[in-house]
Each structure stands twice: as structure tokens, then as C-alpha cells.
Amino acid sequence: MDVRNRFVASLAAISLLYAGSAWAGAITGSAHDFSGSNWSGGKICVACHAPHKSDTTVSDAPLWNHTHSSATYTLYSSATLKATISQPGGNSKLCLSCHDGTIAVDSFGGATGTTMVTSGNLGTDLKKSHPIGFTYDTALVTANGSLHDPETKTVTIGSGTQTRSGTLKSVLLxxxxxxCGSCHDVHNTFTVGATGSGLVKLDQAGSKICLTCHDK
Ligand code: HEC
Ligand code: HEC
Ligand code: HEC
Ligand code: HEC
Incomplete structure (x- = not known):
């Protein structure tokens, strides 16, 4: 083998190594890789995105293909909460189109499917979940007294070769x-663990994920 061929061969070996390793940083093999489901036609993205004729009824939905839920959610409330909670915003509505358990995973592109989420069924009572759908800003930090300021506190999400750094506001809000996307990365791109670790952007060890925002 001449030098050039040896170089090409080693490049191929490196790319094989990366393709085969279970590093965090890919949708392939994650809970959202639907290519193995018989209804997906071997595709990963199609249940959520379409290149054309996408649904624009929810604001900020990127080329959306999945049927939206029409649920009205029970919102989080407590005696101590300072935030003003509203119905889930664009990002969360996209997740809840599968995760409130009212619409099938394979309901997309106008078709009605039958496969429901299982362990990931959060229901429509969001009082049981960490609050979402509210503005997290300096005014809320002042009112609450034990939160980090999202305008100034910085964080690094992800792991290995796939990380993003910036203020809480720029990478989490x-x-x-x-x-929902404040804690999870739907594509598993900027997450901390291997497949099955909950698609979380920050480490759960020592509750680092919680202490990123809560100054406890
Ligand atoms: C389970 C649903 C789901 C699947 C499957 C999915 N996406 Fe997404 N995608 C989303 C959601 C939700 C957003 C918007 C929120 C966000 O970016 O966090 C998004 C945003 C995006 C964006 C714009 C923002 C960004 O992150 O760059 C791109 C580009 C994208 N997806 C590409 C893809 C591709 C390519 C695939 C398949 C390989 C794919 N997605 C599979 C749900 C999905
Ligand atoms: C097209 C339907 C669909 C959409 C849209 C969707 N998911 Fe999922 N998600 C699933 C399915 C299916 C599973 C596998 C578990 C199950 O069946 O309950 C799953 C699993 C998960 C898990 C568990 C992952 C693990 O490794 O155990 C998390 C966390 C999650 N989704 C978060 C999200 C978030 C956040 C969004 C929006 C940004 C989202 N999902 C959008 C269908 C969807
Ligand atoms: C404050 C952070 C936070 C927010 C906001 C959040 N989650 Fe989670 N979620 C987590 C953590 C932490 C886990 C546990 C991950 C693990 O260990 O598997 C989790 C687990 C899950 C699971 C897996 C449940 C199971 O038992 O299989 C799903 C699905 C999920 N979240 C979806 C969502 C959706 C949809 C939203 C928005 C409505 C959301 N999450 C908002 C932190 C959050
Ligand atoms: C991206 C930032 C962020 C992350 C990550 C986060 N939180 Fe929060 N959390 C908030 C904000 C902001 C509030 C609203 C506080 C308020 O309104 O007073 C809140 C509210 C809460 C509340 C309700 C407080 C009340 O008074 O009812 C609890 C409990 C809580 N978080 C616990 C957690 C735990 C446990 C984790 C880790 C699994 C976590 N949070 C992760 C930002 C975050």
C-alpha cells in the first residue's frame, strides 16, 4: 500500500470507529430514531419534519410534520412559585404532540397512526411536571431570590466533541x-450521556442540571 492509500485507509478506519461508538451526540440509536419502526419507511426525521408542505400553525415549529395536540393543559401551580405560567409555548407544544399521550407517534403528514408513547406519556396534567411555559428573566430572579440570572450565568451543555457554551438564556431558553427543550435535546446532539440517559443537556450527577438554574 502506498502512502496515499494508507492515509485513505486510516481515514476510513477512523470514521468507522466513530460511527460504531456509542458517544453522546447523535439522534441515530436514540429514543427518537424511528428508522426501525415499520411505519417510518426506514426514515428518522419524517415523524417530526417535512421538507415541504409543513404545518405552520404553531409558531417557531421548524418544518413541522407531526399532528398537533388540541389538549388544554392543567398548569403547574404552587404557593411559592413566582413565575406566571401560561399554556406551553411552541417548543413544548411540539414535544407534547407525542408526549401528552393523546396523539399517536405515527400521526404525521396528515395520516392518523396507532402507536402511542409508552413510558414517555406525561399526560395533560402538567402540574405533575417541572413548570414550563414561562419567562425566566432577571425580574423573576429578583422575585424568587434563589435563581441564577439567565442573562449572565454561563453554562456548557453536551459532552465529548459536541458542546455549546453561552448564557442560560442563549443555550437553554x-x-x-x-x-421542554431547556432540559432536553430532542436530537440527542448536545446531551451528556449515552443512549437511554434521558436526552438531558446537563449532568444529573450531584443534580448539576438543577443547580445550573437554582442557586440552592
Ligand atoms: C421526535 C421529533 C424530532 C425528530 C425525529 C427530529 N427532530 Fe428536528 N426538531 C424537533 C424539534 C421539536 C425541533 C425544535 C426545537 C429544538 O430545536 O430544540 C427541531 C428542530 C430542528 C432543526 C432546527 C433547529 C436545530 O436544532 O438546528 C433542524 C435543522 C432539525 N430539527 C433537523 C432534524 C433532522 C435532520 C432530523 C432527522 C435526522 C430531525 N431533526 C429529527 C424534533 C425532531
Ligand atoms: C413523534 C413523536 C415524538 C415527539 C414529537 C417527541 N418525542 Fe420524545 N419520545 C418519543 C418516543 C416514541 C419515545 C420512546 C419512549 C416512549 O415510547 O414512551 C420518546 C422518548 C423521549 C424521552 C426519553 C428518552 C430516553 O432516552 O429514555 C425524552 C426525554 C423525550 N422523548 C423528550 C422529548 C422532547 C423534549 C421532545 C420535544 C422537544 C420530544 N420528546 C418530542 C416520541 C416523540
Ligand atoms: C427542569 C428540567 C426538565 C424539564 C423542563 C423537562 N424535563 Fe423531561 N426529564 C427531566 C429529567 C431530569 C428526566 C429524567 C431523565 C432520566 O433519568 O431518564 C426527564 C425525563 C423525561 C422523559 C422520560 C420519562 C420516562 O419515564 O421515560 C420524557 C418523555 C420527558 N422528560 C419529556 C419532557 C417533556 C415533553 C417536557 C416538556 C413538557 C419535559 N420533559 C420537561 C428534566 C426535565
Ligand atoms: C433551565 C433552568 C432550570 C433548570 C435546569 C431547573 N429548574 Fe427548576 N425552576 C426554574 C425556574 C426559573 C423556576 C420558577 C421559579 C419561580 O417561579 O419562583 C423553577 C421552578 C422549580 C420548582 C417549583 C418551585 C415552586 O415554588 O413551586 C421546583 C420544585 C424546581 N424548579 C426544581 C427543580 C429540580 C429538582 C431541577 C432538576 C431536576 C430543576 N428544577 C431544574 C428553572 C430551572
Missing amino acids: YNGKME
């Missing part, structure tokens, strides 16, 4: 609001 959606239009300044707390949504």
Missing part, C-alpha cells in the same frame, strides 16, 4: 422562556 426559547424566546426567553423555559420549555
Whole structure:
């Protein structure tokens, strides 16, 4: 083998190594890789996205293909909460189109499917879940007294070669609001663990994920 061929061979070996390793940082093999389901036609993205004729009824929905839920959610409330909670915002509505358990995973592109989420059924009573759908800003930090300021506190999400750094506001919030994507990365791109670790953007060890925002 001449030098050039040896170089090409080693490049191929490296890419094989990466393709085969279970590092965090890919939708392939994650809970959202639907390519193995018989209804997906071997595709990963199709249950959520379409390149054309996408559904634009929910604001900020990127080329959306999945049927939306029409549920009205019971919102989080407590005696101590300072935030003003509203119905879930765009990002969360996309997740809840499968995870409130009212619409099938394979209901997309206008078709009605039959496969429901199982362990991931959060229901429509969001009082049972960490609050979402509210503005997290300096005013809320002042009112609450034990939160980090999302405008100034910085964080690094992800792991290995796939990380993103910035203020809480720039890497965790959606239009300044707390949504499902504040803790999870739907594509498993900027997550901390291997497959099955809950698609979380920050480590759960020592509750690092919680202490990123809560100054306890
Ligand atoms: C389970 C649903 C789901 C699947 C499957 C999915 N996406 Fe997404 N995608 C979303 C949601 C929700 C958003 C918007 C929120 C966000 O970016 O966190 C999004 C946003 C995006 C964006 C814009 C923002 C960004 O992250 O760059 C791109 C590009 C994208 N997806 C590409 C893809 C591709 C390519 C695939 C298949 C390989 C895919 N997605 C599979 C749900 C999905
Ligand atoms: C097209 C339907 C669909 C959409 C949209 C969707 N999911 Fe999922 N999600 C699933 C399915 C199916 C599973 C596998 C578990 C189950 O069946 O309950 C899953 C699993 C998960 C898990 C568990 C992962 C694990 O490794 O155990 C998390 C966390 C999650 N989803 C978060 C989200 C978030 C956050 C969004 C929006 C940004 C989202 N999902 C959008 C269908 C969806
Ligand atoms: C404050 C952070 C936070 C927010 C906000 C959040 N989650 Fe989670 N979620 C977590 C953590 C932490 C886990 C546990 C991950 C694990 O260990 O598997 C989890 C688990 C899950 C699971 C897996 C449940 C199971 O038992 O299989 C799903 C599905 C999920 N979240 C979806 C959502 C959706 C949809 C939203 C928005 C409505 C949301 N999450 C908002 C932190 C959050
Ligand atoms: C991205 C930032 C962020 C993350 C991550 C986060 N939280 Fe929160 N959490 C908030 C904000 C902001 C509030 C609203 C506080 C308020 O309104 O007073 C809140 C509210 C809460 C509440 C309700 C407080 C009340 O008074 O009713 C609890 C409990 C809580 N979080 C616990 C957790 C735990 C446990 C984790 C880790 C699994 C976590 N949070 C992760 C930002 C976050």
C-alpha cells in the first residue's frame, strides 16, 4: 500500500470507529430514531419534519410534520412559585404532540397512526411536571431570590466533541422562556450521556442540571 492509500485507509478506519461508538451526540440509536419502526419507511426525521408542505400553525415549529395536540393543559401551580405560567409555548407544544399521550407517534403528514408513547406519556396534567411555559428573566430572579440570572450565568451543555457554551438564556431558553427543550435535546446532539440517559443537556450527577438554574 502506498502512502496515499494508507492515509485513505486510516481515514476510513477512523470514521468507522466513530460511527460504531456509542458517544453522546447523535439522534441515530436514540429514543427518537424511528428508522426501525415499520411505519417510518426506514426514515428518522419524517415523524417530526417535512421538507415541504409543513404545518405552520404553531409558531417557531421548524418544518413541522407531526399532528398537533388540541389538549388544554392543567398548569403547574404552587404557593411559592413566582413565575406566571401560561399554556406551553411552541417548543413544548411540539414535544407534547407525542408526549401528552393523546396523539399517536405515527400521526404525521396528515395520516392518523396507532402507536402511542409508552413510558414517555406525561399526560395533560402538567402540574405533575417541572413548570414550563414561562419567562425566566432577571425580574423573576429578583422575585424568587434563589435563581441564577439567565442573562449572565454561563453554562456548557453536551459532552465529548459536541458542546455549546453561552448564557442560560442563549443555550437553554426559547424566546426567553423555559420549555421542554431547556432540559432536553430532542436530537440527542448536545446531551451528556449515552443512549437511554434521558436526552438531558446537563449532568444529573450531584443534580448539576438543577443547580445550573437554582442557586440552592
Ligand atoms: C421526535 C421529533 C424530532 C425528530 C425525529 C427530529 N427532530 Fe428536528 N426538531 C424537533 C424539534 C421539536 C425541533 C425544535 C426545537 C429544538 O430545536 O430544540 C427541531 C428542530 C430542528 C432543526 C432546527 C433547529 C436545530 O436544532 O438546528 C433542524 C435543522 C432539525 N430539527 C433537523 C432534524 C433532522 C435532520 C432530523 C432527522 C435526522 C430531525 N431533526 C429529527 C424534533 C425532531
Ligand atoms: C413523534 C413523536 C415524538 C415527539 C414529537 C417527541 N418525542 Fe420524545 N419520545 C418519543 C418516543 C416514541 C419515545 C420512546 C419512549 C416512549 O415510547 O414512551 C420518546 C422518548 C423521549 C424521552 C426519553 C428518552 C430516553 O432516552 O429514555 C425524552 C426525554 C423525550 N422523548 C423528550 C422529548 C422532547 C423534549 C421532545 C420535544 C422537544 C420530544 N420528546 C418530542 C416520541 C416523540
Ligand atoms: C427542569 C428540567 C426538565 C424539564 C423542563 C423537562 N424535563 Fe423531561 N426529564 C427531566 C429529567 C431530569 C428526566 C429524567 C431523565 C432520566 O433519568 O431518564 C426527564 C425525563 C423525561 C422523559 C422520560 C420519562 C420516562 O419515564 O421515560 C420524557 C418523555 C420527558 N422528560 C419529556 C419532557 C417533556 C415533553 C417536557 C416538556 C413538557 C419535559 N420533559 C420537561 C428534566 C426535565
Ligand atoms: C433551565 C433552568 C432550570 C433548570 C435546569 C431547573 N429548574 Fe427548576 N425552576 C426554574 C425556574 C426559573 C423556576 C420558577 C421559579 C419561580 O417561579 O419562583 C423553577 C421552578 C422549580 C420548582 C417549583 C418551585 C415552586 O415554588 O413551586 C421546583 C420544585 C424546581 N424548579 C426544581 C427543580 C429540580 C429538582 C431541577 C432538576 C431536576 C430543576 N428544577 C431544574 C428553572 C430551572
